[in-house]
Amino acid sequence: MISRTSFPRAAQLALRQPAYPRLPLARGLATSSSSGSYELSDVGGVKVIARDSRGPTTKLAVVAKAGTRYEPLPGLSAGLEAFAFKTTQKRSGLRIVRESELLGGQLASNHTREALMIESSFLRTDLPYYVELLGEVISQTKYTTHEFNEEIREFLSTKQGVAASNPAALALDAAHSVAFHHGLGSPLNLTSSVPTQPYLNESSIAEFAGAAYAKPNITIVADGASQAEVSKWVEQFFKASPVSSSTSLGLNTSPSKYYGGESRVSHTAGNSVVIAFPGSSYGTPSPETAVLAALVGGKSSIKWSSGFSMLSRTVGGLPGLSVSTASVSYSDAGLFTVQLTGSALAVRKAAEETVKALKAVAEGKVSKEDLTKAIAKAKFDVLEASEGRNASMLLAGSSTLHTGKPIEIIDAIKPLESVTADKLKAAAQNLLKGKASVGTVGDLHVLPYAEELGLQV
Structure with missing residues (x-):
């Protein structure tokens, strides 16, 4: 467990250290490409893939089976995306933001029709902290009522308005809907036509997370770090992830069927x-x-x-x-x-x-x-x-x-x-x-x- 009790000092030490051993310029340019193959391993039931692009920065992500096709209720993927990096059992949302800013890192989340991706980008020397943070986000987020009412609901309402004014996004959703009906046909974008009430609340999102973040349903992906280094920290910080769905609200796993x-x-x-x-x-x-x-x-x-x-x-x-x-x-x-x-x-x-x-x-x-x-x-x-x-x-x-x-x-x-x-x-x-x-x-x-x-x- 990495203690962040004296975080400002830890951040100063991290910033004093070179992010990556200095390489000759020509070699640095030649090896900074991210086009290599990923190495795959299983770490305590969690799939880990990594490739070392040998640059000064690293990108780390959790990819989960939590896209819109897996929603048992409408709006859950967007809700789970919005709850990323909010209050956990150990950190407030504000503390997460301030710690990452002190390290110069970036945090983001997004979802597709099949996946939810929670990601972080940072100086590669800070890999242990961000593996710990992502492990904490998927296994210890609190899904509080006040954050849902004061932040998540407003965020989702704004997204609904943006999507409703985008004919291109609506047309693509419509084509998927008639192609597959359910599953892949579920709308990627929240609009006023998506009935999120009374289905979407902090409790239903928490239940969805319990299924989506189970070990068989996630993959840890790293670009800019060695497989051995990532695996070492994943083994330590992803122990709390459930080995199977921990809720009654499971994923919708119906196979896709094309209709037209x-x-x-x-x-x-x-x-x-x-x-x-x-x-x-x-x-x-x-x-x-x-x-x-x-x-x-x-x-x-x-x-x-x-x-x-x-x-x-x-x-x-x-x-x-x-x-x-x-x-x-x-x-x-x-x-x-x-x-x-x-x-x-x-x-x-x-x-x-x-x-x-x-x-x-x-x-x-x-x-x-x-x-x-x-x-x-x-x-x-x-x-x-x-x-x-x-x-x-x-x-x-x-x-x-x-x-x-x-x-x-x-x-x-x-x-x-x-x-x-x-x-x-x-x-x-x-x-x-x-x-x-x-x-x-x-x-x-x-x-x-x-x-x-x-x-x-």
Whole structure:
């Protein structure tokens, strides 16, 4: 147990010490990349993955099975996220903030559809303190009534207002809702349409935490620290984590099932349409879908160029139009999505061109050069994402929770190189034969129905 009774002095000592042994400049630049592989170990029933990027700072996170798909009641993921770094059995929320500020650290929390990530970034010499703090947060948070009423409720209300004014976020939620109904179809964003009352309170959040923070449902992820060092402190400070769900309010673990359909919501703040099709999961990757996302595209990767992607050529010049194409993987399902945001007329035109582009691929109307560019772009996107700490740690933690090991970048890159024109054609044909999931938000007088686009829902 690390005593912080005389914390100011401890902080001064930490600040006097070099954060990391000085390296020659050239070596420091060469070894500061975060693109290495994670090492996996089991420490007292807790999965720990770490990679030492050999820089002066460390990022440490707890990734838990506490995303919206696992909520037994609406709003619990957002509530649990908001309670991170509040009062624990040993520290007040104010003390946590002041101690971390004295060490120059950063604290944050966020959730996705499948995971809740509680994270800290700090000078690597302060690893013991932050492992202790995260262990304390997940096993000893008090979930007090006054903090819920005075801080959490207001925070969630603000998030509801922000989400309700964001047509793009609403459209993406709508597409997931018609695609999966429950589980992955649960709204990621709290809005006035999400019935959090009477379900959401400090007691229900505490019960949800008891299930979400059980040892089988968490992974400790570190970037910028050795596996041995992280494991040593995890063994000491995560002993109090329950070995199984300690409450009657368990996680919703129903398997995902794809349905497809259409949702249309009138909105005055803007226009957004999401066209989605079934994609691939962690366990059954589809390199063709990733290459198709790069080929259909919508944004140029080179300034002052229209770009090679099919949508950038046809609608890239429409003023104010934003196009985002992605292949999103979850633990047991996935979606290929095209999101179009802008004026109602521009979005309608782009939606029509999106379907035309998919049909062109399904008919084999893709040049060898464009296929080569799409494969290269898909490889770059994967590698670039792996270098970003937040995205790579979240992916590594989530994949470890669901498959037992972190996704290796090389395993995602190699299959992309085997994609051929025939495989891409077959993938596009399969998408168009099945049911689409379409989320439409905005001026419904102008925005098209799925049937008008030639899609089955």
